[in-house]
Amino acid sequence: MTETLRTTALVVNEPGGDFVFTEVELDEPREDEVLVRIVATGLCHTDLTVPTMLPAEMMPTVMGHEGTGVVEKVGAAVAGIEVGDHVVLSFRSCRACGSCDEGHVGYCEQSLLLNYMGMRADGSTTMTKADGAQVGQVVFGNFFGQSSFARHALAYADNCVVVDKSLDLTRLAPFACGFQTGAGTVLNLLDPAPDEPVVVFGAGAVGLAAVAMARGLGVETVVVVDPLASRRAVAQEYGATAIDPTVAGAPAVEEQVRSLTAGGAAYAIDTTALPAVLLQAQRSLRNRGMLVALGLGAPEFTIDAIDLLSTGKVVRSSVEGESDPLVTIPQLIELRAAGRFDVDHLVATYSFEKIADAIADTKSGAVVKPVLVWGE
Ligand SMILES: NC(=O)c1ccc[n+]([C@@H]2O[C@H](COP(=O)([O-])OP(=O)(O)OC[C@H]3O[C@@H](n4cnc5c(N)ncnc54)[C@H](O)[C@@H]3O)[C@@H](O)[C@H]2O)c1
Ligand SMILES: [Zn+2]
Ligand SMILES: [Zn+2]
16 A cells, blocks of 8 residues: 555645645655655646636646745655755656757656646556545646645656755745746747847736846846736836736837837737737737747637738747756746846745635735745
């Protein structure tokens, strides 16, 4: 019989359901696994979207993919991670397929299996309910190789980033996904020159991390579009020019962007996943500009084909900003220490018990990035 550990997880029992505090039995780590006591986990928009998309057969489930914590146990086959290490848990990759070999771990051929299927690669599950009417019921974990909306998580050498023990894990949690995605898109993919304007649609955690990185790289003109005044205010603190897309009678958003960027932005980043906004983003570009669609939401969106054909624009997406977490997260931590990636003030902490408040505050725009913490 597999040895297990009794712990607490926030379980979603049905598609679109609430996060319910539940006692669970979590497997002890296998030889390729690491047991982490979770200290803090960021709440990413994806944690709210995925439970509405999963089929009932993949429920109950545990979300959480921006975990941080302290390593409690290490499987015999894991190298480079020790008990007591402080870690940031990011997304998984197999590190053996063609994409991984080329360093593009976000496009790992095993990505779906390793991050989204709720089980290990061999099809086994890691958690069962430990009390209540459904004792013994399988709970699908392993979300992004962690399911870190829990007091403990099983993670892997390929998604565990060891960080200096002096660093505040509540500030590093968003580096696992949201901040890494926005910043990585700018740093790894776009690499804008100072005179290449960047426009960001949606000033949430992903969008503002992109803004912070663009400014950190010295981009002179950064434009941000968001209907929420509080989010626009945060963008303006970075020196960005903010547009409210809801002002009645104002010129079209794309016209406003083009006039602020001397004829069009070199790069546009969409974090809204709203089809109408993606069209604005495409039309905000100068000839040969690039739009990167980062949002997860609408299953389809429209491209302005005539504009595309006549301008040589590029429309593409990016998984996690082309990052390899084992490389990009330490790099972002260094840039943060050097004052070139200024994101700490975007974070607000909540106890895990207050997850409903955290969700409400991010939806209203009162908070950019909620991070959930376990009390002592
Ligand atoms: N590509 C990836 O690897 C990756 C990684 C992390 C997150 N994501 C996705 O990125 C998206 C953003 O995540 P987040 O955590 O920053 O979300 P968020 O909800 O904090 O940010 C979205 C922002 O879009 C704004 N918005 C709404 N309507 C708008 C409009 N008409 N025009 C401009 N802005 C508008 C909202 O006010 C909000 O500030 C989500 O869809 C998430 O699932 C993708
Ligand atoms: Zn791979
Ligand atoms: Zn995420």
